[in-house]
Amino acid sequence: MKNIKNSIGLIIILSIFLGCSDVVDFDPHDEYEVTEIDYLQTESDYQTMVVSCYTPTQWLNQIIVIGDIASDNAVAGGENASDVIALQQMDDYTILPNNSTLEDLWKSAYEGVNRTNYLTDYKEVNLLGETVDFDGKEALYGEVHFLRAFYYFNLVKMFGDVVLFTDHKLGIADFGTFERSPKEDVYAQIEADLIQAISVLPTAQSQKGRITKYAAQALLGKVYLYQEKFDEAVPVLNSVVNGPFSLVENFDNIFLLSGENGTESVYEVQYSNGQPYYNWGGQTRGQGNYAVQQCGVRGFSGTADMPFNAGWSTNLPTQDLASAYEDGDQRKEATTFDVEAYANDNPTLNITYQVAPYKNTGLYNKKYLPRKGETSGQVELNYENNQRTIRYSEVLLMAAEANLRASSVNQASAQTYLDMVRDRAFGDQDHRVVATVQAVWDERRLELAMEGDRFFDLVRTGQATSVLASYGYNSATLGLFPIPQREIEISGLSQNEGY
Numbered sequence: 001m002k003n004i005k006n007s008i009g010l011i012i013i014l015s016i017f018l019g020c021s022d023v024v025d026f027d028p029h030d031e032y033e034v035t036e037i038d039y040l041q042t043e044s045d046y047q048t049m050v051v052s053c054y055t056p057t058q059w060l061n062q063i064i065v066i067g068d069i070a071s072d073n074a075v076a077g078g079e080n081a082s083d084v085i086a087l088q089q090m091d092d093y094t095i096l097p098n099n100s101t102l103e104d105l106w107k108s109a110y111e112g113v114n115r116t117n118y119l120t121d122y123k124e125v126n127l128l129g130e131t132v133d134f135d136g137k138e139a140l141y142g143e144v145h146f147l148r149a150f151y152y153f154n155l156v157k158m159f160g161d162v163v164l165f166t167d168h169k170l171g172i173a174d175f176g177t178f179e180r181s182p183k184e185d186v187y188a189q190i191e192a193d194l195i196q197a198i199s200v201l202p203t204a205q206s207q208k209g210r211i212t213k214y215a216a217q218a219l220l221g222k223v224y225l226y227q228e229k230f231d232e233a234v235p236v237l238n239s240v241v242n243g244p245f246s247l248v249e250n251f252d253n254i255f256l257l258s259g260e261n262g263t264e265s266v267y268e269v270q271y272s273n274g275q276p277y278y279n280w281g282g283q284t285r286g287q288g289n290y291a292v293q294q295c296g297v298r299g300f301s302g303t304a305d306m307p308f309n310a311g312w313s314t315n316l317p318t319q320d321l322a323s324a325y326e327d328g329d330q331r332k333e334a335t336t337f338d339v340e341a342y343a344n345d346n347p348t349l350n351i352t353y354q355v356a357p358y359k360n361t362g363l364y365n366k367k368y369l370p371r372k373g374e375t376s377g378q379v380e381l382n383y384e385n386n387q388r389t390i391r392y393s394e395v396l397l398m399a400a401e402a403n404l405r406a407s408s409v410n411q412a413s414a415q416t417y418l419d420m421v422r423d424r425a426f427g428d429q430d431h432r433v434v435a436t437v438q439a440v441w442d443e444r445r446l447e448l449a450m451e452g453d454r455f456f457d458l459v460r461t462g463q464a465t466s467v468l469a470s471y472g473y474n475s476a477t478l479g480l481f482p483i484p485q486r487e488i489e490i491s492g493l494s495q496n497e498g499y
Helices: 004-019 044-059 061-069 085-092 100-121 137-159 185-202 213-226 228-239 251-255 280-285 288-297 318-326 330-335 340-345 394-405 412-427 437-448 455-462 464-471 485-491
Strands: 074-077 266-267 312-317 337-338 362-363 387-391
Touching: 044 100, 044 137, 061 074, 061 085, 061 100, 061 185, 061 288, 061 312, 061 455, 074 085, 085 100, 137 185, 137 213, 137 485, 213 228, 213 266, 213 387, 213 394, 228 394, 251 330, 251 387, 266 394, 288 312, 312 437, 318 362, 318 437, 330 337, 337 340, 387 394, 394 412, 394 437, 394 485, 412 437, 437 455, 455 464
Parallel strands: none
Antiparallel strands: 074 312, 266 387, 312 362, 337 362
């Protein structure tokens, strides 16, 4: 959420100016070339501000990291027990309300909400009371509604009941008035935003990375699954299944730079390195994907043609995950990178590396392993790897689950969708399994490993306690993370159970 405490001084100053308007005829243009009132006067202004609504999606990459570290898929790793203590807490289930990563994610998501709310406030008229109409405005606002839903979905799945507001951007008048809304109300708003988005978005965009009707349908289907609204999920997910997407034959290629926004991409968070970033004080605020650096092998080097850069040995896949893959499943090698085996298999590269100092598993996240030539500026902060947020294979698995759990079970469709995913994984039809709900859940782990879904899947399907009990998971938390302590102190919000 917006850091109100740190903003009070600025807001008070603005209030002084406004309060003295009867005495001093103050024109903000005397101080600034451009002020708020100058915005949203042209189509270009609207287009630019919609792009700004996308920006906080780039700041949420640590949700992906948490989604696996907090599960049986990965460990925090790092240099020692004090390295990125916020992630160590996730791994050890010793999460404190002052966890810095959770606070950052909370603020980032609410910054996204603020930006989208601001635009919806001025959809019909701008700050001057003028109407600015142009072709494609409704579709443009479909993107805004999707993004607000996306931010709230990340908030509700992490924190449960959260502060819900849609009619304005937070200001000083809101201070001390916040209350957490029931998650059912938050989900209702997410559904409303996505349904609105679906009604106006095009099925394709000329600019890669822009949200389409299919992306909104896929996210709505996922939101329905989280609420166990399977009858509602079936038709929207089936629509995406029957869309223009196809599975990439070589699984490993999906996560290469050349595989971005490909035939399997339904929605990706876009990252770039065109504007090199250097601010270590705001690691996640650049245009690059900070999570990539975390996955790399420490001290990784070799000859000039060795394709990988070094990293921090964080977010390490577990041997438990690697063991879950059957022989012949191409997803294992494409997901769990065995650095020792790689060095042995490539002696001419003269590879050297440092064994992960803490919680070493011998494995690394291959999907987002840092590669040469894909960053700039402060190398660690500018990787351009897109986050594959919703892939076609996930849509197939969501549709399979929905068809199996709907009031009218469609076993044939579920079987077809599951077969498609497994046939690609093995490159043949000899590894098919009967489509049951548990089989689909198990397949989600294998297909989406290290993509941030595992912990949230275990919680939503009621498996968290049984699967994670031996890891120290506290079922009293109900699978939710603590509300950031600063929000409790500043805004008076209540805390989640178990913290």
